[in-house]
Structures are given as structure tokens and as C-alpha cells.
Amino acid sequence: MKLIGSLSSPYVRKVRIVMAEKKLDYQFVPENPWAADSAVSASNPLGKVPCLIMEGGEAVFDSRVIVEYLDTLSPVGKLIPSTGRERAEVKTWEALADGVMDAGVLARLESGGYDGRTESQRSQVWIDRQLSKIDDGIKAMARGLGDKPFCSGVHISLSDVAVGCALGWLEFRFPQIGWRDEHPNLGRLIDKLALRPSFADSKPA
Incomplete structure (x- = not known):
């Protein structure tokens, strides 16, 4: 592949x-x-x-x-439950994390990450709207995680992979968003995930 x-x-x-x-x-x-x-x-x-x-x-x-x-290609490290509410929960976490990333990408492109728009064509209202989505998404992540070791229970799942990618990218592209101070439980999760070779070897660059 x-x-x-x-x-x-x-x-x-x-x-x-x-x-x-x-x-x-x-x-x-x-x-x-x-x-x-x-x-x-x-x-x-x-x-x-x-x-x-x-x-x-x-x-x-x-x-x-x-x-x-x-x-589905390997039974090793199953990340998505096959059926039921557990599957819906993991996919919802993924949708939340992807939504935060979507908003972040849109905010970055509007604020100068895309050279095809001039300064006069950019909208601060649009940027603020996307940043608000990011803030609301992070708060939802923190509430959902609570004091659990992982987003969807006691083992790593796609929920954690998606959240880890979203928050890791925000630290890469939007370091000014200080989510760690307000949500230390998310910080502990990200630090724990960062110790895994899969995360350490794929840091954004």
C-alpha cells in the first residue's frame, strides 16, 4: 500500500x-x-x-x-469496536476531533495560510467563528475524558488517536491557544500518547 x-x-x-x-x-x-x-x-x-x-x-x-x-486488516491493536454503542462513541470522538481540526485549518487558511487571498479579502469574523468552534470542541473533549485513562475507557482506541492528532496539530499551528492550562486532563492524555512510538514518529513537521 x-x-x-x-x-x-x-x-x-x-x-x-x-x-x-x-x-x-x-x-x-x-x-x-x-x-x-x-x-x-x-x-x-x-x-x-x-x-x-x-x-x-x-x-x-x-x-x-x-x-x-x-x-479491519489485522486483529492487532483493534481501535474501532465492531458494533453497538461503543462503536458509535468512538466514531463520535473521531468526528469531534476532526471537527476541531477542520475549524483550525479553516482559521489558518483565512488568516494567511493560503496565499490565494489578499489581506482585504480575509474575514476576522470568520476566523473568530472557527476559533470559537475549536474552543467549544476542546471543552467537550475535556468533559468527555474526565478522569478516565483514555477517551473511550481503559484502552487506547481511535478516539485517542483522533484527539491526539487534533491537539498535537493545534500545538504545532496555534501555540497561542493555551488549552493545557485550562484542561490539564487533556494535557496528561497527550503526554501519555506522545510516549507511544506511533505518536513520537509522526510529530507534525
Whole structure:
């Protein structure tokens, strides 16, 4: 398998961590989807990463679809429950974390991360709206985690992978958001996850 992606993308990192936790072999193909000469659209018509190229050449895209598929490939390190409320809980955590990342990406692009917009075209109201979503999302994460060792119980799951990627990316791109001071339980979780090789080897760069 080949994984097309950017080392700075939190969505790509989520897939890389799942690959590592599942002990799956793959080739990483670095690609900047924002570059003028990006070839990612040849595999994903939406022009986004991550994109997983299967052994037969078929493409699978969207990080949620990819990680769900990867979790079925090996019984090692099961990250998503098969059925029931437990599965819904893990997928909801993933949706929350992805929503925080979505808002962060939109805020960054609007505030200057995308060169295709001039200063006069940028909207501070839009940026503030996205930052508010981030703040609300982090508060929901902290409430949901409480004093549990992991987001969805006593073992690591996709919930923790997704939350770890979201908060790790915020520290990378938005260090001014001091979520650790207000939510020390999230800080303890992230520090614990950072000790795992899958997280340590995939820090955004």
C-alpha cells in the first residue's frame, strides 16, 4: 500500500498512527496538495490528502474511511469496536476531533495560510467563528475524558488517536491557544500518547 500525504497534516498523521498501531507496512509518498504542481488529484479527484493507494491501484480517500478500512486488516491493536454503542462513541470522538481540526485549518487558511487571498479579502469574523468552534470542541473533549485513562475507557482506541492528532496539530499551528492550562486532563492524555512510538514518529513537521 502507498499513503499519499503531507507530514504536517493532522488527518494524514491519524492514518500514519493507525498504520503503526496496526503494524501495517506501507510506502509513504510525500505530497503538498496546495502546491501548483501537486499530483494528488490524479489519485483523489478532490485534491486532498490522505489518499491510500491499494495493492491493485485503487484509491481510498478521506481519513475516516481509510482508518476504518485499516482497522479491519489485522486483529492487532483493534481501535474501532465492531458494533453497538461503543462503536458509535468512538466514531463520535473521531468526528469531534476532526471537527476541531477542520475549524483550525479553516482559521489558518483565512488568516494567511493560503496565499490565494489578499489581506482585504480575509474575514476576522470568520476566523473568530472557527476559533470559537475549536474552543467549544476542546471543552467537550475535556468533559468527555474526565478522569478516565483514555477517551473511550481503559484502552487506547481511535478516539485517542483522533484527539491526539487534533491537539498535537493545534500545538504545532496555534501555540497561542493555551488549552493545557485550562484542561490539564487533556494535557496528561497527550503526554501519555506522545510516549507511544506511533505518536513520537509522526510529530507534525
